Amino acid sequence: MSQDVLLDIKDLAVEFRAHSSRIQALRGIDLTLLPGQFHALVGESGAGKTVTACTVLRLLPESARIVRGSVVFQDHNLLSMSGDVLRNLRGREISMIFQQPSKYLNPSMKASHQIMESLRYHLGYSDRAAYGEARRLFEKVGLPARREDMARYPHEFSGGMRQRLMIAMAIACTPSLLIADEPTTALDVGTRLQIINLLQDIRRASGMAILYVTHNIGIVKYAADYISIIYAGKIIESAPRELLFSEPMHPYTRLLLASAPGRDKRGARLRGVPGSVPRPDDIPAGCAFHPRCPIAQKECQETPPPFVRLRTPHRCACFYPGRMGDGPEEGPEVFTGAEFARPKTSFPKTSAAQTTKTAQTTKTTETGSAAFPGSQGQPAPVDAEPPRGQGDVPREGAGVRPSILLRVENISKTFAGSGILRRSPVEALNGVSFSIEEGDIFGLVGESGAGKTTLARIILFLEHPSAGEIFFKDTRLSSLPAKKMREMRSRIQIIFQDPHSALDPRLTIRQSMEEGLKNLGVPGDKRRAQVKSLLEQVEIPWSQEDWYPHEFSGGQKQRIVLARALSMKPEFLVLDEPVSSLDVSIQAGIINLLLDLKKEYNLTYLFISHDLDLIGYLSTTIGVLKAGRLVETGPAGQVLSNPRSPCTRELLENPLSFLSLSETKKI
Template sequence: MNTLDKEGQALLRVDGLRVELGPRGKPVRPVDGVSFQVLPGQTLALVGESGCGKSMTALACMRLLPAGGRIAGGSIRLGDEALEVLPETRMRDVRGKHLAMIFQEPATSLNPVMTVGDQIGEVLVRHRGLHGQPAWAEAEKLLEAVGIPDPRRRLSEYPFQLSGGMKQRVMIAMALAGDPDVLIADEPTTALDVTIQAQVLDLLRDLQNRRGMGMLLITHDLGVVARMAHRIGVMYAGELVETGDREDFFGKPLHPYSRKLFAALPTPDLRGRPLETIVGQVPRPGERLPGCRFAERCPQVREVCRSTLPGLHQVGQQAVRCHLYDPDLGLSWIDTPPPVASVAGEQTASRGKVLDVADLKVHFPVRKGIFRRVAGHVKAVDGVTLQVPAGQTLALVGESGCGKTTAGKALLKLVQATGGEVRYGGQEVLSLPASRWRPLRRDLQMIFQDPFSSLDPRMRVGEILEEGMQALGVESDAAARAERIEALLNRVGLDPAMRYRFPHEFSGGQRQRIAIARALAVSPSLIVCDEPTSALDVSVQAQILNLLRELQAEYGLSYLFITHNLAVVDYLAHQVAVMYLGRIVEQGSTEEVLREPRHPYTRMLLAAVPRVDVAGDALPAPAIPHGDMPSALNPPSGCHFHPRCEHASDICRSTYPAETRLSGGRMVRCYLYDT
């Protein structure tokens, strides 16, 4: 018998959970009869598309449902306590100390008017009785544990002063501050680069081993699932459609939906071909369907699927909700051909212009004392030189805090550059006055990393998309704009009827698709994409990557693609630039950099990527790189990477390496290749 079926062992037990939103007469049910258990020292991973009910399940366990939300049925037991009937005063003691949660959106979960140290201190005071200097020291230790450089200085900073990845790490530190028995982690590593992700996952696993902590992990990253989960539940439209142990699930996923998720993963051998996608969208929570909820999107659909609800069938150690596994029906699988190779993916139009960046610098002054005198500079971007070819994609990769996002914003004058040149189509743009930048705004767009904070919460989605079109003179006729908005929402995988909703009514992944649609609305020539797929599950990521490829092929779009997802880089990018502490340390074609990395830092990034063999087995965890990236306020002398480099020599510690050209477009800054 599987250990999850044994009575009395689970830290967290959920049975038949039903969650309703809205009026009781016409309720919407985003979670409909979900049952699972979380054992001591083990991780249950919930996977599935945005809108499937994963986060709502987590919020129900925490008793933090949105206004109008309620637990309509089932039970949630933490040890011997039934959480669904606890008064709020008792739940406040449970949250943080016994049951903690890492939220998906750090920007909206952190208090903008409190310092990082004060927010972590609140947890330490309430649940561990620490005050004053002991609390401050413990908060510093927690920030250091989750990989934030210069943690003492960060304690005195506010959330707006942190990058997206650093905000996520602060959320993780706050969740761990109370030493909880069960940790609910809702996309805990989405905004993190691969090295910090590896460190955080190791930290969470170490806590499990030391304290017997259980974890409910919600993620769309199957590599993270392969590395962390002991058991997996696949969720679709409020139901669990497949459950099983990690080895069984990765060895042979059973449900057609699970198989589609694996088929949507970008891999190097699919470069130049469209990724498999799942047609249609997840049914709306209020939509009542007589049969299987996946029927309208399933390549294996039969007539019985549309009329009859499937039961839960046991197949070995796995359970699957699908008529294909009902022995009384005797159904068999239908072979579906793989996607047809696309020649257009590598043939781009010529409308785009070249973006040339030379010696770009962005230095932020650090002021101290009562007179706010400049005591130093944070060299966020310190002499970056790169080129985005017309109609191609340059991927800018590196750890969180290395300056990628700052560089992208400086190119569009969203932050002030300290020095350097940026030429677009031969025209120098940084020195242009604001009045002459207006025509360029249509050509140069940006998809921001945090979709929630970049969307106006007081405007409906249709108004958000239309605002830029009106401001920049795209489609003067209101009817034409409405038609364009409908087409854009369809292209990014959203129901056009959603144009009348506000941003808070969408999941994190859906908000990211809205942000992408907004950038595309004005027909740009170059888009700075700052982690555009980080909040998306693999099926929607496949749609977006296919969309970006199609638009590039059709219109000659150029992309500066800022990301920590090296699988996406391998699939989409033509060129790769690796950034470390404000400088480019390696650059070349995607094939050169990812197949034969030269710089030790590039090798470290590739080693930290959690991978899964989609043909079967979960691959072993990679070797975790040691050390954290130093602060840009006080970078190391010589090569900035030498404190973390196993090949460092005396010259590395004293002098920064010059560029070494290995071939026409291949460059590395490392004394190992100094000729």
């Protein structure tokens, strides 16, 4: 009996059949999980992460077919097991938690009953014993365990609490394997950390192994023992955490790690992965990554590279493992921008943050770069002030005092509550004031529900504020008549988070692009020319002008939306989480494009995000929004190195953020 292997997946291939086409979801997964291990399965959307997780529990939809391979769990072959035996295993030995707990909890069942169900079924507990055990589990996952709390229904819990409830259900029978399918993706950064810590505590206490499916590198770096990277239905690299981060072997892994924006990369150009993730019904021959790979050879186009052992634990599927360096000259230049001959921070080396830290001390001493008290006593994650005067992210003309472009004064917004009987008003924004100078990138950071999007909509006048005024170049927007307002609209543009809904599905992209120009009264032939040049600029081939939005990938759609906004020749662009719905590997390309365009068109940005790493990477000024109030504003360097508000500090210290990983490693 192989004691030391808990789950062994070998050459697993799964395909889906829809009509006449076959979609290869998995094309040979090899994965070995040891007892008690925190194994992270990392990949982008459509890579096959969730399919892998579901195959282990045989929870695949009917259209799926297992083509080949084996899944062995504690000497049982899960794929050939009868339904009864499998049912007994599910929940008892292997359990699963999901991304949206609200979807997987029965809304008409009390919280305690949801937990008691599996205790009664699998372990044969009496009602009384099950209730006692449920209470113990409530306490274990940090939920209030009074009788009235346990009798509450799922909708009465917050998102984080619901996830805790689901964890309690999953660990009720002390399984030896927990499969977690992006359990924290829908949560705020703060809650995310709590959930991960909870999982870690449970794992350490019970020796349960965790297969953690995610696309978030920050989480992986914080918590995982072992990492497998999946790309287009195949594991392309797997290694223990330290090894993977210090010596990534596959070009994709390297680029993925390098493309994450971090506060330590301020001023440096991000390195993206060119192209986009292949669609599962159209996977390139040979190595699936070769069309995007900077070091691809002829061999890669023809033969799929085997998944081989490089040294004891490290495995990689590449003909040229480790051949690609980190230097900018070797990397694919995502964007042929003119000016980016900047010094590059070499990425994954742990020393990166150290170097930048020493570099910045000279700059930020006046703001007091003294370490603030960290929660665990680690050195404060201070940050580099972008080297001004080098023509970097911040404005150039150092001598000219820039004028204020947008001034937000005391904006408040109260929504009428949406109850039938009780209508308690909801306060979305409360007295928010700040101003943005011309050429700035104002980074607005805050958790979900902090009022970020409401603020963006108010600035765009898509929503009326309950109180307060907005001035754009000293013009009070609320006093403008409708006609003037429409003219003003062209000068302020917005990019929304979801590029999929931002384009009318029934219009070709040219029709969508021309809409704004028509409003400006640009004649037909000129419109065409402008659309063409704009599309070229965002790297959408002109030949695709008559395509419909659904034929483009998310990243391409966001580029089109960006081009459409630029067609209005705006001076000010509000970017509401422009990259957070995109795959990690293409985020960098969009961010680089945004920075290039800013330079070329002399734009000012209001950049809204929940991700302090991203905000810290590109902003010149940072504002922190918390529950509708602006708790802190200031120059980026100052906010990052010497935050005044505890809320900012909390965000900065979060070990899930990518940068702080290099310095806080406590697991």
